[in-house]
Structure formats: C-alpha cells, structure tokens
Amino acid sequence: MILDLQRLPILETERLRLNPLTLEDAEAIFPLLADPEVLAYWEAPEPNDPDVVAGVVRNHVEDMAAGRAMRxxxxxxxxxxxxxxxxxxxxxxxxxxxxxxxxxxxxTSGEDYGLEAMRAVIAFAAANGLRKLTARTHLGARRSESVLEKLGFEEEGLLRGHILEDGERRDVRLFGLLL
Structure with missing residues (x-):
C-alpha cells in the first residue's frame, strides 16, 4: 500500500517530534510566516493577519483529511x-x-533540524511505497539546496520564470531523489 493518509504517524528523531498538523498549530505557524527572512524563498506573501494563517492551516488539514497531502x-x-x-x-x-x-x-539556523527531519520523512516515504521525491528551491536558497544535496538529492533542472513574486518572474531549481 502506498501512503495510508488516514493514519499519518508521529515521526520522531533524536531531537524532534513531527506531529500531524492540526488547526491548533496555526498560532505557532503565524510568527514563522510573518518573518520576511523566512519567506524570502517561499512562494507566498507575508500574511499580517493570524486569521489568514488559520485559514491556510485549515485548508492544509482538509487536504490531509482528503488524502491529498501529509503535513x-x-x-x-x-x-x-x-x-x-x-x-x-x-x-x-x-x-x-x-x-x-x-x-x-x-x-533554528545552524541546528540541522531540516536535515534531521528530512531523513525521517524520507525513511517514512520509502517505507510506504514512494520511489521518488522531488523538491523545489528558489534561486539563491543555498541553505535549502545544501540540505537537499547532503541527503542525495540531485539537481534535475531549472524551471525558468516558474514563480511570480512581487510582479516579477523568478526561477526555481528542481531536485530529485530516487528511493
């Protein structure tokens, strides 16, 4: 069976616990999304309203319930x-x-939490039948690219003008990992 989304597990690493996303997480996510430095390489504008973030999280939880995503x-x-x-x-x-x-x-900069979490999620994906993972980064997101490369992801291409941000087209790199 490939990914039983009705039974999304809690994943644990040496230092982290990854719990399935819930509506209650919106409060913790808001400061993250309101940080321009965090969103510099993200595909969304900075929300300045906690209710907007709550709506986004609600949509994410609904996607999970419908089996379209895991978060x-x-x-x-x-x-x-x-x-x-x-x-x-x-x-x-x-x-x-x-x-x-x-x-x-x-x-969390410099803590390698991304690397640690990604290893757990890759193992989960492989154990549940996925055979390829992809990831996208904005040009200039060197820390993200470094994490992907450490995990064995390879650059597969450049998506020219893939994102419209602040009225201009921006390029995105595509990375892939065969499991």
Missing amino acids: WAMRRLSDGAFVGCFDITEIDRRHRRAQVGLMLGRQ
Whole structure:
C-alpha cells in the first residue's frame, strides 16, 4: 500500500517530534510566516493577519483529511518548542512519487533540524511505497539546496520564470531523489 493518509504517524528523531498538523498549530505557524527572512524563498506573501494563517492551516488539514497531502508540525523534544513545518504534497500514487517541502524558523539556523527531519520523512516515504521525491528551491536558497544535496538529492533542472513574486518572474531549481 502506498501512503495510508488516514493514519499519518508521529515521526520522531533524536531531537524532534513531527506531529500531524492540526488547526491548533496555526498560532505557532503565524510568527514563522510573518518573518520576511523566512519567506524570502517561499512562494507566498507575508500574511499580517493570524486569521489568514488559520485559514491556510485549515485548508492544509482538509487536504490531509482528503488524502491529498501529509503535513507535520515540528517541535523540539527537549522543550516542545515549535521549530517549523514539513510536508509531502503532489502525491502521485500511480508513479509512486511526491514533492517534499520544509519551512524552519530563523532561530533554528545552524541546528540541522531540516536535515534531521528530512531523513525521517524520507525513511517514512520509502517505507510506504514512494520511489521518488522531488523538491523545489528558489534561486539563491543555498541553505535549502545544501540540505537537499547532503541527503542525495540531485539537481534535475531549472524551471525558468516558474514563480511570480512581487510582479516579477523568478526561477526555481528542481531536485530529485530516487528511493
């Protein structure tokens, strides 16, 4: 069976717990999405209203319930502090592939939480039948690219003008990992 989305597990690493995203996580996610440095390489404008973020999280939870995505809130085991979000989207069961995405708070810089969480999610994806993961980065998102490369992702191409941000087209790099 490929990815039973009705039974999304809690994933645990040495320092992190990844819990399935819930509506209650919106409060912790708002400061992350309101940080211009965090969103510099993201495909969404900065929301300045917690209700907008709550609506986005509600849509994410509905996507999970409908079996279209898997999303986790990441917290440190040591103190329960929220550090970011992780998702598996664009799930294609026929071709056994999906896209992964990660967003971390600025305060976690240098902690390698992204690398640690990504390893757990890759293992979960492989154990549940996925055979390829893709990830996209904006040009200039060197930290994100470094994490992907450390995990064995290879650059597969450049999506020219893929994102419209602040009225201009921006390029995106596509990375892939065969499982």
